[in-house]
Amino acid sequence: MIADNTPVIIGVGQYSERVGEPHYEALSYMDLAGRALAAAIADSGASEAVAPAIDTLAAIRAFEMSRPGREPPFGAASNVPRAIAKRAGADPQRAILTPTGGQTNQQLVGEFAANIAAGDSQCAVIVGSEAISTVLALSAKGEKPDWSEEVEGDFEDHGFGVEGMMENALFAHGAAGAIPLYALAENARRAKLGKSLDEYRRDIGELFEPFTKVAANNPHAAAPIERSAQELATVTERNRIVAEPYTRMTVARDQVNQAAAIIVASAARARALGIPEDKWVHIHAVTAATELMLSNRPDLSANPASIASVEAALERAGKGMEDMRYLDFYSCFAIPVFNQIDHFGIAPDDARGLTLTGGLPFFGGAGNNYSAHAICEAVQAARKDRGAYALVGANGGWMSKYATGIYSTDTADWSANDRYAKLPDANNAVPAAKGAFSKAVVETYTINNTKTGSVAVFLGRNPDGERVCGNADLEHGPTRALFEGGKPFGARLSVIQDDKGRNIGRVA
Incomplete structure (x- = not known):
């Protein structure tokens, strides 16, 4: 007999729509999320009403409300x-509006499971959605529906959760957003491997080609099109460089209309609701970790917190990576996947596959809620392949936060309530320079291409060994040639400060 306070996933649901396709309704993100939750309730196969039994519901914060001062263009509840x-x-x-971060939904599975094991909850929901594709499509036509609504009742607003992700110096130098920030880490890995831009883009294409095959067969994918490694890696007008080394097709796709929901309940409540045990999926481990800020990391190419999270989850589950039959490594960009497979010795073409959905560039990067879709797929895989184990790795920020979950129909013993853990933070930050500096050695860089032009951003060290950032002067011929050539690593720059306080570097 499974103990009454054992947490189990009893239902998962996804809902999506694509602009212009048959039955497209231009749903708001609240409507999309409601459809996903209804699907999760139906998925449970309960003989009794599930909705009245839900005592806790966490809504994943949509991108449109993920930064202070940002207002959803069509309004919100x-x-x-x-x-x-x-x-x-x-x-x-209990109703919760969560912080920002793609790791949030995976972490909440662990938190809510621990609450259930402790007897503080009986049935909890994690649900989120994005309607960015619809917002852009309607805005382009000059339409502005009113998605606002007044809803009574209290709720917990857990804030934006962007502490440790505000890279203000990098933002000021033109690395304002996920693409250039990840590109800085990606190029640091490329430097470590000694590869050219073309060679590295080929590596990314080979990594992601199998992802496109999964996406092509996923009815919820935003871009269900199979593509070759060469197509992903080749720079064309349509597949332009967005920030070196990334082509447009190999970065997370945020133009989606997708929603997903997960229902976690105690075994006692699952029995009371008449949910068949063949619907139950056990939570064998969830671990969460926080990384140093990007500019403070000793190795700019590495993400040790994510590795620690995965290793700790495997240890708590009593399993090894070889025991995981299903994998979904968060894939907003290539480097979070590379970090995992480099460490665990997994080949890019591993027969298990590295995604359950198709990945964020192809399935879609549903804001902070992507990993809820991965968890839904992991649950369905575990139900079909009984006794098999699935691992989901969820990433937030610029590889700033990570949460790992391990799932199976095998029973998980929660009697000690020790299967969820938040790991201690690192304490080996590289100090940032304070004040002006005149010399720097380049560690990594990217050329970020925007509508207003191209800007070369670098991270490096000053003579005191402190971390510094700046812009390479692309109007200086030798400097431009060095950075556009793709190998400025180790270059010594002379640096001045312009009238806006930005650090401008030229080849010394």
Whole structure:
């Protein structure tokens, strides 16, 4: 007999729509999320009503409300979690609007499972959605529907959660956003491997080619098109460089209309709701870790917190990577995947595959909620392949936060309530320079191409060994040639400060 306070996933649901396709409704993100939650309830196969049993509901914060001062262009509910809940007929005692971060939904599975094991909850939901594709499509036509609504009831706003991700110096130098920030880490790995830009783009293409095959067979994928490694790697007008080394096709696709929901319940509540045990999927481990800020990391190419999270989850589950039959490594860009497979010795073409959805560039990067889709797929895989284990790695920020979950129909013993853990933070930060500097050695860089032009951003060290950032002067011929040539690593720059306080470097 499985103990009454054992947490189990009882239902998962996904919902999506693509602009212009048959039955497209231009749903708001609250409506999309409500559809996903209804799908998760139906998926449970319960003989009793599930919605009234939900005591906790966490709404994953949509991208449109993920930064201070950012307002959703079409408005939003005054109480997002309760707006979603009411669409499925639920009225939870506890409603939560989560922080920003793609690791959040995976981490909440662990937190809610621990609450259930402790007897503080009986049935909890994690649900989120994005409607960015619809927002852009309607805005382009000059349409502005009103998605605002007043919803009564209290809720916990857990804030934006962007602490440790605000790289203000890098932002000021033109690396303002995920693409150039990840590109800095990606080029640091490229430097370590000694590869040219073309060679490295080929590596990315070979990594992601199998992802496109999975996406092509996923009905919820935003871009269900199979592509070759060569197509992904070749620079064309349509597949332009967005930030070196990334082509457009190999970065996370945020133009999606997707939603996903996960229901976790105690075994006692699952029995009371009449949910067949063949629907139960056990949570064998969830671990969460926080990384140093990008500019403070000793190795700019590495993400040791994510590795520690995965290793700790495997240890808590009593398994090895070789025991995982299903894998979904967060793939907003190539380097979070490379970090994992480099460490664990997994080939890019591993027969298990490295994604369950098709990955963020092809399935779609559904904002902070992508990994809910991965968890849904892991649950379905575990149900079909009983006794097999699935691992989901969820990433947030610029490889800033990571959470890992391990799932199987095999029973997990939660009697000690020790299967969820948040790991200690690193304490080996490289100090950032304070004040002006005149010399720097380049560690990594990217050339970020925007609508207003191209800017070369570098990270490096000053003579005191402190971390510095700046812009390479692309108007200086030798400097431009060095950076556009793709191998400025180790170059010594002379640096001045311009009238905006930016550090401008030229080849010394």
